[in-house]
Amino acid sequence: MQRLMLPRSSNQANNTLNDKKQSSHSKDCVSCGSLQTDLEFEIDGTRFKFNHDLTASILHFYQRKFNMVENNSEKVQLIKLSSSTLDEFILRRKDCCINYSWYTENVLELWDATRVLKVPSLIKNCEVKVGQNFSKDNFERIYTKAHHYKSDFVLYKARRFLDNFFRYQMEENQPMNDCEAGVIRVLTYEDFLHLIREWPFRPDISDDVLKSIFELAENYDKVVSCTEYEKFENKSSILYTLLKDSKYRSASLECLQELSRHGMCQRDQEAKLLINEAISCKLDRNTHGYWFPSQLYGNLQNYRHIGALADKDRVSIMYLDHSFYNWRRLSKCLLHSTITNLTVFDNELYAISSTGLESLIFVFRNEEWTFVLDLSNKNFVVVSKGEFIYFIDSTSSSVRCVSPRETPVLHSEIKFPDMMRNPESALDFDRSILIFCSTDSDERSTVFCLDVPEHKWTYCGHLEGSAKYLVGFRNETNYFILQRDGSISQVLRKLDDWIEFIFIKRLWSFQSALRGAFIYSDKLFVFSNTPMESLCLPGVSGVFSKIQYWYQEEEACSFVHCIMPYQYIQRSERLIEPEPESDNQVIRFAFI
Template sequence: MQPFAQPRSRNQANYTLNDKKQTSHSKDCVSCGSLQTDLEFEIDGRRFKFNHDLTASILHTYYRKFNMVEKKTVKVQLIKLSSNMLNEFVLSKSGCCINYSWYTENVLELWDAARLLKVPSLIRICEANVGQIFSEDNFESIYTKAHLYKSDIVLNKAKEFLVRFFQNNKKGSQLMKDWEVGVIRVLTYEDILYLVKEWPFRPDMSDDVLKSIFNWTENYDNRGPCSSSKNDDLDMSSQKTRDNDLDMSSQKIRDYDKVVLCTEYEKFENKSSILYTLLKDSKYRSASLECLQELSRHGMCQRDQEAKLLINEAISCKLDKNTHGYWFPSQLYGNLQNYRHIGVLADKDRVSIMYLDHSFYNWRRLSKCLLHSTITNLTVFDNELYAISSTGLESLIFVFRNEEWKFVLDLPNKNFVVVSKGEFIYVIDGTSSSVKCVSPRGTPVLHSEIKFPDMMRNPESALDFDRSILIFCSTDSDERSTVFCLDVPEHKWTYCGHLEGSAKYLVGFRNETNYFILQRDGSISQVLRKLDDWIEFIFIKRLWSFQSALRGAFIYSDELYIFSNTPVESLCFPGVSGVFSKIQYWYQEKEACNFVRFIMPFEFIRRSEHLLERLPESNN
C-alpha cells in the first residue's frame, strides 16, 4: 500500500463496482499480467494503492462477484469500494492465511488499510489473519507492527508462536541460532519476561535461555533511554493518507519508539535491575556449570551485584548440585514439558522409579542390566543416574543413558558409601581406607584416591554439606558416632568430633537454606558450620520412637519423602515448621539400597516396565 496526494486527471476513468451499467456480464476476470500498475482504490473516501498481487486478487474477487469484465479500451485508474466489500474480501481470504498460502505483504497491507478505515469488524478479521501467519521469516516485522498498533490479539499470538518455537526447536544450524538472537533482541521487556517464565523446561536448552537473557539485556542497554530502536527502519510510509490528521510519517514512528522505550526505562530507576528481574524469573539454576561460569565473567554481571549473586548462587548449587535430591522452587514448577520428577531406589538387581505426584503414585522398573548382580548404591551426577553393583570382590559402576545401562568403571571391594559432589563421584571405601574420586567423563575415569586420616574407620553414611562432605563413622558404642569432614575441592580432612546416636542408616537432606540429618531413631538435627569452621548438630525433634533402616530422604514440594526397609503402622508423622509440612514414609521389607531424587523424560518412563509384584508401601 502506497500514499497518494496527487490530483487525478480529468481523463482518467472511475470504476465503481456497484455500477453494473459500466460493464458487461462475463465469468472472466482481469489478468494479473495486464494489470495497471497505477490502479488506485477509493474505500469510504480514502485512497489506497496496494501491491500488484493484492490488487489483482481484489479485482479478481469482485469482477467474479458482479460478473464484470474490464473494458480493454478504457484506462481504469480508480475503483471505488465500500468497507463492507473489503470486509467480505478479507473474510474470503482467511482460509489462505490459515494454510500459509497468502503473502505476508498482502495480509499486512490489508491490516494497515483496516486501521486507517477504523472499521472495528474489519480490524478484528485482519488481526485474526495476521495472528495465523507467524513464521521465522516474518515474525520481526509483524511483531513490530503489532506493538505500533497496540494489538493485544496479535501480540498474544506472537507469544504463543515463540513458546511453540522454542518448545519444538532442537539445537541446530547457525542460521537458526542467528534467528533466535535477532528475535529475542526486538522483544519488549514485558514479552521477554513472559517468554522467560513460560519457556518450556528442557535441560538441553537451559544454557540458551540464560544467554538469550544476557543478549536481550545487553542490546537493551546499548539502545539507551529514549534512543531509536532497531524498529525505526520499519517502512510506515504506506500508512500516509490524504488526511493530515492521520499522517503516520516515519518521524512519528520514531517518536513512538522513543515514548515506548522511555516508558520501559522509567520502570527501572536502576537499569541493571532488569537483568536481575529476568534471571530470578528464569530456571537459571538448571544451566550448565560452564555456562554459569562464563556468564559470571560477563561485564553486565560484574556491574549488577544482584544478578552476580544469583549467578554465583547457581554456581555454588551446581558444585553442590547433588545435595540429597534437593531442587530449588525455580526448578520444580513451570513448564517441565516432557520431564517428570521421580524417586529412584534399587533392590537386588533392578532399579525402580516412582512418580512424585500426590494423585498418582506409580512404581515402574527401568530396563535390566545383565551385568547387575546386587545393586548397592545409586547416585545422581551431572543430571544422570549411576548405579554401583557388587559382584564377588569387586564393584561395577554403570550409568543409565538413552534407556540402557552403560558400563563406566570397575573398582575393587564393595559396600561403599557414595556421594556425588562438584566434579566427582566420591566412593568412600572402608576396606581400603580411602576415598576414590571418579570422573565419569574424564580421562582417566578413576581420577585420584584420597587416604583416610589415621583416626577414621568404619564409614557408615555421608552427607553432602555446603563445600564439604561429612562422613559419619560407627564406633564401639552404638550410641555415639565420629564425624569427619572432607573439604571439596581442596580434599582437606578435618575431625569434627562426636555425634550422639548411631551412624548406621543415617540419611541427609536439605531445603533451600539449611542442611539436616535424620537418624534411624527418628531424630532430626540441623547441621551448622560455625565461624571457626567447626561443625555443629542442633537437635530439632524426634519423629518416631522405633528404629528405622533408612535408605534415603529428600524434600519435594514442601514434603519430606523417606524410604526405609522398616515397615510401620499407619501413623501420621508431624511436619517440622520451616522445614517441611508433611512426611511421605515409604517402606519395603526386603533389602533396598539408597533412595534418591531424579528427573527423567516422560517417554523413558512410559516405556519402562510396570512393577506388578509387591509394591513398596506408604504410611499414608
C-alpha cells in the same frame, strides 16, 4: 489530505512467487501491469496510496464489484471507496487475484489503513486475517506491529503460533536453527517469560534459550515491553527472574560456564548464584545422584530412577517412576559378607562390604558386582563427591580418598583436625563435605567442613541434637539435614563462609534409626530401621509435598538414589509386591 506511505518489505516472497503474481495479474486484472503509479484511494474521506500489488488487487476487486470495464485511454488518479467496501474486500479472500493481497507486506499495509480509519469492525476483520498469516519468516514483523497497536487478538494468535511452532519442532526432533533463535530473540519480556514457564523446550535447545535470556535482559531497553513488567528497576532483576523460571539447569556445562563469565552475571549476584549452583550440580551430579526436576526425563530413555537399599549381603532396588513401588533385588555377590555402605559415583552403584578387619569395595556394572579395591578397617562414613569417594575412618582418624576412575585405583589420606572425634554422618554440601560428629551429649553435635577439592578443614561449631543416624538431602536450590528425632533443618553458607543450620519443623516425635533420604519428583523418600505407626506425615512447603517412610527392623544400612539401565531392572529378581501410592505413607519393607 492524509496519505499513508509504507516501505516495501525486504522479505518479500521469492522470485517464483513474484513470477506467478505477474502472470496472474496480466491474465485476471485488466492492464494491471500498466497501472499508473500515482493511483490513490479515498476511503471515508481519507486518502491512501498502497503498494503496486495491493493497489492492483483493490482495483480489480472494485472493477468486478461494480461491473466496470477499464478504459485504457482514461487515466484514473483517485478512486473513492467506503469503509464497508474495503471491509468486503478484506473478507472476500477467494476473490480472483485477492490471494496476492495476503502476503505479509500487503496485509500489514491494510492493517495500517484500518487503524487510521478507526472503524472497529474493519480493524477486527483485518486483525483476523493478520493472525492467520504468522510464519517463522514474518513473525518478527507482525509481532512487533501487534505490540505497537496493542492488539490483544493478534498477540494471542502470536502465542498460539509459538506454542504450535515449538511443539512441532520438538516432536520432529529438529535441531534449533537461526529462525527459531530469531523468533525467541524478538519476544517481549512478558511473552518470553510465558514461553519459558509454560512450553516444553527440547533439551538440545536449552543452550540457545539460555543465551536468549541473557540477550533479552541485556537489550531490554530496546525491546517493546509490557506495562505490567515495567516495575523491574534494572536488567539484573529481569535476568534473575527469567533464569529462575527457566530450565537453565538443563543447559550444557560449557554454556553455563561461558555465561557465568558474562558481564551481567558478574554484576547480578542472585543470577550468578543460580548459574554457579547449576555448574556445581553438573560437576557433581554423577556422584551425589541428585537430578533436578527439569532433568528427570531428559536424555534418560534407557535409564530409570531407583532407590537402592543395602541390607545384610544383598542390594534391593525400588523403581521410583511408578505409582506402585515395586521392589526388586540385584544379583548377589559371593564375596559380600555384610554390606555396610552404598554410594553413587559416575552414575554407578558402589557397595562397601565388611570382612573381618577390612572392607571390600565393589561396583555394579554389566549386571554383576566387580571388585574395585580393599581398604583396612571398617564402619566408614562414605560420601562421593567430585573426583573421589571419601571414606571417613574414625579408627585411623583420617579420610581415605579413593579415585575409581584411575587404573589401577588410587587412594590417599587426609588426617582429621585435632578437635575432630567420632564422625557419625556426612553431607555433600555445595563445594564441601560436612561431617557431623557425636559428643558426650546427644543434645549437641560438632560439625567440621572439608572443602573439595582443596581438602581444607574448617570447624563449623555445634548442631543442636544428635549426629547419630543423621541423613542429608537436597532440592533444586537448598540443602537439608534430617535428624533421628524428625527435625528438618536447612543448611546455609553465610557470606563469611560460616555454616548455619535453620530449623524448619519436626516430622515425628520418636527416635528413628535413619538409613537415607532423598527428594524425587516432589516427594521425600525416607528409609529407617525403626517402625512407625501409620500416621499422616506432613510435607514442608517449598521443599517437598509428600513423604514416603519405609522401614525394616535392624536389617538396612544404606538407602540412596541413583539411575540404572532399564534392562538391569527388568532382569532383576522381584522381591515384594507393589504397594499403592497414597499422599503420605508409612510402609514396612518385608520379604515374600
